[in-house]
Amino acid sequence: MIHNVLDFSGKVALVTGAASGMGLATARAFGEAGAAVVLADFREDIVKAEAEKLRAAGHKAISVRCDVSDDTQVAAMVERTVGEFGRLDAAFNNAGVMAHIAPTAESTREEWDRVIGINLRGVWSCMKYELQQMQRQGSGAIVNNASVGALTGNPGIGSYIASKHGVVGLTRTAALEYIKHGIRVNAVNPGLIDTQVARDVVSGDEQAYNEIAKNVPIARAGRPEEIAAAVLWLCSPGASYVVGHALTADGGMTVV
Numbered sequence: 001m002i003h004n005v006l007d008f009s010g011k012v013a014l015v016t017g018a019a020s021g022m023g024l025a026t027a028r029a030f031g032e033a034g035a036a037v038v039l040a041d042f043r044e045d046i047v048k049a050e051a052e053k054l055r056a057a058g059h060k061a062i063s064v065r066c067d068v069s070d071d072t073q074v075a076a077m078v079e080r081t082v083g084e085f086g087r088l089d090a091a092f093n094n095a096g097v098m099a100h101i102a103p104t105a106e107s108t109r110e111e112w113d114r115v116i117g118i119n120l121r122g123v124w125s126c127m128k129y130e131l132q133q134m135q136r137q138g139s140g141a142i143v144n145n146a147s148v149g150a151l152t153g154n155p156g157i158g159s160y161i162a163s164k165h166g167v168v169g170l171t172r173t174a175a176l177e178y179i180k181h182g183i184r185v186n187a188v189n190p191g192l193i194d195t196q197v198a199r200d201v202v203s204g205d206e207q208a209y210n211e212i213a214k215n216v217p218i219a220r221a222g223r224p225e226e227i228a229a230a231v232l233w234l235c236s237p238g239a240s241y242v243v244g245h246a247l248t249a250d251g252g253m254t255v256v
Helices: 021-032 044-056 071-085 109-119 121-137 158-181 196-201 206-214 224-235
Strands: 012-016 036-041 061-065 090-093 140-145 183-190 246-249
Touching: 012 021, 012 071, 012 121, 021 036, 021 044, 021 090, 021 224, 036 044, 036 071, 044 061, 061 071, 071 121, 090 121, 090 224, 109 121, 109 158, 121 140, 121 158, 121 183, 140 158, 140 224, 158 183, 158 246, 183 224, 196 206, 224 246
Parallel strands: 012 036, 012 090, 036 061, 090 140, 140 183, 183 246
Antiparallel strands: none
16 A cells, blocks of 8 residues: 655655746645755746745755756756756656747747747657666656647647647657656646746736636636646656556546
8 A cells, every 4th residue: 555645755856847837836846745856947046046945944955047948958957956866756847838829821930949949859858868867766757748738739829739749749658668667757738727828828818818717617727736736646656557648637628
């Protein structure tokens, strides 16, 4: 029997896109569950302040500046994690951006490269270096942040949708490759979550955002903490038989 599955005492967790939203909520949750946490984001000043808050609350935490579209920075992020804490047990590859709205034929190569570079290539790069470390240890758990956009189409944000479909495919493939090394790789598919990225979809139109939230079957947007709870479970012994799964947490959006 597995007891207290969300106790991460003695474990080390890495979270990208940790300056806000789901990333920050997950970093805090890992810290509160006893893990030493690495908060990574290109917004260095914000993650530095958040890491200081976690330390002030009695948790182990450091911050790392990282643009996940830059392989060199990603490699340095994982190296810093291991150099500081000695290992890497859990990773939430959360960093991502929303596409600028435009029909496919009117979108640009620059926009495609920006979104794919962060949302898909960035996840691949993070997994590459995380997996190398976890393989040396013979253990670890990775969760990649995909989206309900990995399950459907959505007019105007083709590059975003393509990137998230790619994240799920990459997750499933890596899961099959590395489970023999004691490493579990899974993903989460958040629906409408109360973050700035969600508001970017409607260009900051609060009324439009509220209307979308009302139409979710649960009648509200999700909270970042609700996704954090799913990520911690997927990284925990409680999910020891879950491999290559994309867990959808969307308040019922994709049920109908």
